Amino acid sequence: MNEMVRPPIEPAAREPAINAPRVVVALLALLAGIHLIWTFASDQLKLQIILLFAFLPARYDPAVLQGEILPGGAGADVWTFLTYAFLHGSWAHLVFNGIWMLAFGSAVAWRFGTARFLLFSAVCSVAGAATHLAVHWGDEAVVIGASAAISGYMAAATRFMFQPGAPLGLFRIGGATAFRVPALPLREVLRDRRVLVFLVIWFAANLLTGLGTLSLGGEGPAIAWEAHVGGFLAGLVLFPLFDPVLPGDQPGPAIEAGPPPE
Template identity: 40%
Template sequence: MSDTGSGQEPRQTGREPVFMLPAVVTALGGIMLAIHLATTLVLDNVGLYQLTLWFGFVPARLLIPDQIPGGFLPLIWTPFSHAFLHANWEHVIFNTLWLVIFATPVARRYGAIPTLVIFLLTSAAGAVAFAATTLPSVQVLIGASGGVAGLTGAAMRFIFQPVLVGTDPDTGQRVLLGRHLASLREVFTNPRSRNFSLIWIVLNAAVPLVPALIGQDIQIAWQAHLGGFVVGLLLPPLFERNWQHE
């Protein structure tokens, strides 16, 4: 498989193992699992608190920097670094599995660097959405959910679309170009991508109502999910390349 950053799915040569993952997906998942394992084995509660404080995203730094260690400075890296920290094993395992499912088609279509860019930008977008809905309270965002949601949004642009047949610009031969990149309108007129997207958006938007229904609070950063997903929907055209298709 290709990691060249091309805009369409490359042609495959030979047979590959069924469970082979793109290197960037394996690396991202491995890093998240390794960090959580290391923090579990090495850090005590004080160390975990310091790690979360310096690498989790704390929007309140914008308003009360003098009351939080580090002041404004961690806002440079924490919109991204929060994605590599997780609250518990269930949290990191769920995010890793979701990453594998939706980052894999994105990585196979665009390559390693665009996949990493989408993950980091949508993690930051999730952090912005979290800040916009939690300030002025002091809350901390950790977890890869925003970035994984962004890769899910990016995948919605093509995984349910038809495969294109085109002409190789060098040889003139007919080739499979990969799946059509849907416009936003096509995403919401295709029944499968529309239903998946709407169900996903509604479920996340409904999270704030859950405490009123069950009588207890739940720690789900639904804002990060929505922010990441929406920005992920917008990014794929930046990484497409042009083909002559029929």
């Protein structure tokens, strides 16, 4: 007598809860961990953290300091151009930045890979702080938040996301390969009406925040919109220096796992 044995049914592959590159998830977890520590820190410790790691334009104006040496000394004069991006003023500020990081940072990370993405993030953060310093030399208000880096992600995304075959372009290739479409030169990208509309809306929104007529993300009474602009321009102009996809390349798999194929 023969028995009918049913073969075991393999469970369907489960989609990840967060469909984003690992580097983006790890960076968001790091930012959340830092803010969690900040939340439970004493007022004295918070002040020390601000003086050591936030970006303070007054550091660079001897007339403001009047001989006072701030915590961190000359070292903090350098590292705060970057470390300010790891601090946030509130959970709302962090969540707001996290949403935009997931949206635009993921696209850039899929294209750049981990090392290039992290270096690009650092460059845009530094560019944002430098721009803010140029406009607010000697200001005693500190700057914190990852918005300059995120602005850089937005700018980098405009360099390739709208092209034919790309995720927001016509005739999308589909899947992770869409994030590896060779980018056009900036002068050609700026001929795309969708890019121009995005740029106009982005700069208008930042101008409105600068004028105090628009509040975003719970960043407090003032938003360092000049830092946003600095990070955005750095991402827009410096994109080719980080892009691993050369103009003549054929679209290939993304460096990290991208969205599931359609």
